[in-house]
Amino acid sequence: MIGSVLLVILGIALGLAAGWWLPPNGRRPVVVRRGGARRILLPFSGESISRRAMDSALRLAVAEDATLMPAYLASVPLTLPLDAPLPARAEAVLPLMEAIEQRAARRGVVVDSRISRGRTCRDALSRLLASESFDRVVVPAGDGTESGFSPEDVAWLLAKAPAEVVVLRPGPADHDVVTGAVVRGHF
Amino acid sequence: MAAEPTTGRHKVYLGMAPGVGKTYAMLEEGQDLRGAGEDVVIGVLETHGRSDTARVAEGLEVVARRTIAYRGVELEEMNLPALLRRAPAICLIDELAHTNAPGVEHAKRYEDVADVVAAGIDVVSTMNVQHLESLNDLVAELSGVRVRETVPDRVLAGADEVVLVDITPGELLARLREGRVYPPERIDAALNNFFTVENLVSLREVALRQVAESVGAQRIAYAGAVGTREESLQSAATQAVGDRLLALVEPNPQAQRLIRRAWRSAARLGADLDVLWVRSSRDMSDADERGLAALRQLVSLLGAELHIIDSDDIERAVAEFAAERGSTYVLMGRPRPASGLGRLREPLPMRLIRRLEGVDLRVVADRAQRPEREG
Numbered sequence: 195m196i197g198s199v200l201l202v203i204l205g206i207a208l209g210l211a212a213g214w215w216l217p218p219n220g221r222r223p224v225v226v227r228r229g230g231a232r233r234i235l236l237p238f239s240g241e242s243i244s245r246r247a248m249d250s251a252l253r254l255a256v257a258e259d260a261t262l263m264p265a266y267l268a269s270v271p272l273t274l275p276l277d278a279p280l281p282a283r284a285e286a287v288l289p290l291m292e293a294i295e296q297r298a299a300r301r302g303v304v305v306d307s308r309i310s311r312g313r314t315c316r317d318a319l320s321r322l323l324a325s326e327s328f329d330r331v332v333v334p335a336g337d338g339t340e341s342g343f344s345p346e347d348v349a350w351l352l353a354k355a356p357a358e359v360v361v362l363r364p365g366p367a368d369h370d371v372v373t374g375a376v377v378r379g380h381f
Numbered sequence: 382m383a384a385e386p387t388t389g390r391h392k393v394y395l396g397m398a399p400g401v402g403k404t405y406a407m408l409e410e411g412q413d414l415r416g417a418g419e420d421v422v423i424g425v426l427e428t429h430g431r432s433d434t435a436r437v438a439e440g441l442e443v444v445a446r447r448t449i450a451y452r453g454v455e456l457e458e459m460n461l462p463a464l465l466r467r468a469p470a471i472c473l474i475d476e477l478a479h480t481n482a483p484g485v486e487h488a489k490r491y492e493d494v495a496d497v498v499a500a501g502i503d504v505v506s507t508m509n510v511q512h513l514e515s516l517n518d519l520v521a522e523l524s525g526v527r528v529r530e531t532v533p534d535r536v537l538a539g540a541d542e543v544v545l546v547d548i549t550p551g552e553l554l555a556r557l558r559e560g561r562v563y564p565p566e567r568i569d570a571a572l573n574n575f576f577t578v579e580n581l582v583s584l585r586e587v588a589l590r591q592v593a594e595s596v597g598a599q600r601i602a603y604a605g606a607v608g609t610r611e612e613s614l615q616s617a618a619t620q621a622v623g624d625r626l627l628a629l630v631e632p633n634p635q636a637q638r639l640i641r642r643a644w645r646s647a648a649r650l651g652a653d654l655d656v657l658w659v660r661s662s663r664d665m666s667d668a669d670e671r672g673l674a675a676l677r678q679l680v681s682l683l684g685a686e687l688h689i690i691d692s693d694d695i696e697r698a699v700a701e702f703a704a705e706r707g708s709t710y711v712l713m714g715r716p717r718p719a720s721g722l723g724r725l726r727e728p729l730p731m732r733l734i735r736r737l738e739g740v741d742l743r744v745v746a747d748r749a750q751r752p753e754r755e756g
Contacts, residue, residue, distance in 0.1 A: 279684025306634035
């Protein structure tokens, strides 16, 4: 008889302990975070990013359950120290990073942004390649205008990047870009 | 009980470049003090042949320099022993960054000044901003000129008063052309090298920032020493006028969004932004290291400051830091769901609200957890 009572008390105690230990929804949280160990680098240097490149990177990230790493390549003039504040750039780039993150969030992709500085964009990219690890790099090839990576930059990247490089062929939709304007003042 | 030894006060006239009038300002102050009956002497004065400067020094007692023989050359240096023997109330010592000839008490003049102050003598001194150790690289990049004689930052930080002697670059260049800074044979070389408008604009900004920072540091020092009501009132008077935001982060991807929002809010409010990570005693993972490097890059782009405090008591560390910096607004990410015994504790935002009286707290949502809208 006493044994049964003790067993009941023990059961109640275990139940209460489990209740405290588990989070309020009654189940251990399943880690639903998307974005595994794989990382996809999406470098850019201006105030906008090609929508095609962005969408390609997102498609890859969704397919591979990868983390998207948009990286702003900041070229710092020689007249400034490499770590100097760049408030005018920040004004343009931070809304763009927010826009990228919002777009990624709609696709359920985890974003881990980076800023890399150098004396040129290539220098900034070189420093980024040396300090970060990733599995793929997505870059839009330029069509001779200001947008996209030049053939020289693409060749350099292919030679230096310790990852698979996805080069997007120039296309008629390259004028379609993602900018920070969509979130300006709303984050 | 033995009386507390009293030390002198140290006041520094800081300038962006030679010729702005630091020595002149120092001497004018010396004359004013002498006129008020104070015992003022000149410890060392470098007029560089400027007649205006020599004229304003007239009438002030000068402690004669001593001659030091070094490698067959006779060098004149400040006579520290004679100055200490003379023991005036106030001593004017020019060019804090000067390197002494070998064989005297100290290698650097700022070390002489430390002895003079320690002897209870007030010192008024001068220096240019490019001589400050931490700014040496920055100034070299800005101006292309690297100075060899540097002063550790602690010397300026430890000064009781720092006064910026400021004139516009245009005015300084006009002085230079008129021969009031260098003799005629050096003017062209100076104009072609160091004294360009671009250099002077940059140096002026550096000097202004430096003094602004020292004012901020003094405000914090006053705020930390309050106790009585009168002192509290004094503290209130020295509080920053505007808002000051504090973003609490951890080195993870979510922190970037938090900083972006904090930066945006700070820009709207015209407020300064501090970023703080209270690092617990657990080891840092590779991901933490990478996240921290990313945060540093972002924060430096914004011109904000990333502070790291090692503590396992986050609430206390944040409260102390917020009080020290005069934070008026704290932003933090959504705390991780507690489990186990942690559920018995009040959530961190509530604890912070209770602890940070008069400070607004904002919890920034994690976008990745936001439900997707239809359509």
